[in-house]
Amino acid sequence: MTRSSEAAPVRKPQSRQWRRFVRGGGVELVLLILGILFLWSVISQNIPNPSRYLPSPVSVVLSSYDVIWKGLLPNYIGQTLWRLVIGSVIGLLLGIPFGIALGLNRTVSDMFYPIMNFFQSISGIAILPIIVVWWGNSEKTVFVVILYTCFFPIAFNVLTGVRSTPMILVNALRTLGASRIRIVKDVLIPSAMPHIATGARLGIGYAWRAVIAGEMLAGRRGLGWMIFTAQDADLTAQVILGMVMIGVIWIMIDRFALRPIEADTIQRWGLVQR
């Protein structure tokens, strides 16, 4: 009697986690990934010269063992992430206030709206050549591209968010005697939060692509640089390893840094339905 009631609490959390994993489609996801890896192996075994055209998953892992052992991969990832973090933090710090400031005045925001829309559509990769012309193949070029890439989607989305704040909420605060600053703080910013979150997610997502591209063209370090040099040296397994890392790291950034912000604010307030 006592034994079974003692044993139960130990097992329970584990089984609950397992159940949540199953209900969230975890099993299907694992099967899908295994399926893709299997298909990939089959293709790679049935083409000529796979080590040049499509190395099997196993050889990609083996090549990663090699770079990890030399300490290169963590080093490259660290450099790329560092650039991303610095670039997007500055992008957020500049883009959010800029978007809010533009949104405050209807005339100003009407004027800037198409301009912001214009720039947010030109991807970082498209402006890279002109930046290289201006600043050469330097560290600065990489940063400028990251900054450009995340600034405009962030500022544009924040502007859209401020503009779409329901007038009735602003009026309600005005009748409570609120000052302009308070209306910005208590109404416009929280109301724009879903857009700010979208802007941040898009902006950082674009910046993640831009930093890889930037490193290929103008960097001397980082994941992009690794892929580029690996291709030069005919190390296709390392090229694929770099690609996989790009995807895996992004999923982790999204899962552990960006989505929790959304869950803590927007979902808690009932602004989006899940």
Added chain:
Amino acid sequence: MPAKLVVDRLSHHYPDEYTGEDVHALDQVSLSVEDGEFSAVVGPSGCGKTTLLNILAGLLPHTEGSVQVDGKEVQGPGPDRGVVFQEHAILPWRTVARNIGHGLEIQGIPKSEREQKVQEFIDLVGLSGFEERYPHELSGGMKQRCALARTLCANPVVMLMDEPFAAVDAQTRITLQEELNRIAIATRKTILFITHNVDEAAFLGDRCFIFSRRPGKLKATVKIDVPREKRIWKDLLSEKAYTDPRDEILRLVREEVFDDEE
């Protein structure tokens, strides 16, 4: 003692940018509401009731005529005039308690004092136990109660209410009307209450202003002489002091509506 709220020969035109013609919304409206009086405004749809309220609130600038609250000409919104809007305008990102205390927060009242006041009004509108909930977790009637408490808590000189119970079901509306009456007794506020519901106007109002079709003119004023304490639906339905003015208001409003259909 001078009236709390005085509207004198107020007219309003909305410019129409497309046709170039003005929409004449209010025409030479004069009325006044005494201190502590509960006034109701009824009139056909589009006659300018919301326009009047927005002008009183200071959200819409007026150019013809004058509007005074406590002897001062209205120029822009201010905490002396609390507004309850037709769609509850509470902030989704604030809990019930933080919404209700928002006015006091703006006025710079210290937290401890604020919390005490907020609790008082949460109890008054019957939202106890929901202090830490967010608006999306409330029913329509509860949201409207929250909006009402927010306005009351800021302690305005006059309360302006624009069809606040129009969006809730009939059952909830009856409860809210009786609650508002109770609150009116407890706070003795000066209230201007807009509605298109004749029963509601007669149930709540000490006086009822009836507006004509657009351009809205003050067509008639009807007094309802029922003590506040006696205003409970089940007792009132057969009370002549209630039914007579209600029928009178209904007759006056119907004249406007039937004219409209011709």
